[in-house]
Amino acid sequence: MGSLCGRSGSNKKRVKHIEMETLFSVVIFSTILFVVIKMIEMKFIQKEMKPVKEIVRDAVIVGVSVAVASFAVVTMDKPMAGFMNAITEKQVLSAQAPVFTDNPGF
Numbered sequence: 001m002g003s004l005c006g007r008s009g010s011n012k013k014r015v016k017h018i019e020m021e022t023l024f025s026v027v028i029f030s031t032i033l034f035v036v037i038k039m040i041e042m043k044f045i046q047k048e049m050k051p052v053k054e055i056v057r058d059a060v061i062v063g064v065s066v067a068v069a070s071f072a073v074v075t076m077d078k079p080m081a082g083f084m085n086a087i088t089e090k091q092v093l094s095a096q097a098p099v100f101t102d103n104p105g106f
Contacts, residue, residue, distance in 0.1 A: 023070045031063040 035055065042049050
């Protein structure tokens with residue numbers, strides 16, 4: 001039994017490790033995508049290049065924003081449906097009444 005408990009704990013750590021790897025991958029991918037789109041915008045739409053310092057600053061802001069938002073979503077224990085229902089003020093009624101409506105059995 002003791003070895004099973006140890007494995008359970010390591011699996012939780014492994015899952016968290018995988019989630020953090022995924023989170024890091026999303027941050028890196030989003031930041032690189034932002035920089036590429038920004039470069040295309042400057043080259044073809046604005047037709048003027050901004051200093052690299054501004055691009056790096058904007059990329060850092062995007063990276064930090066994606067990291068915080070992704071971390072918040074990953075660490076939530078509740079499903080997103082309840083969160084979205086609260087935002088949209090959608091009334092969700094359960095099909096079964098949560099009260100006792102029969103004669104007591106005693």
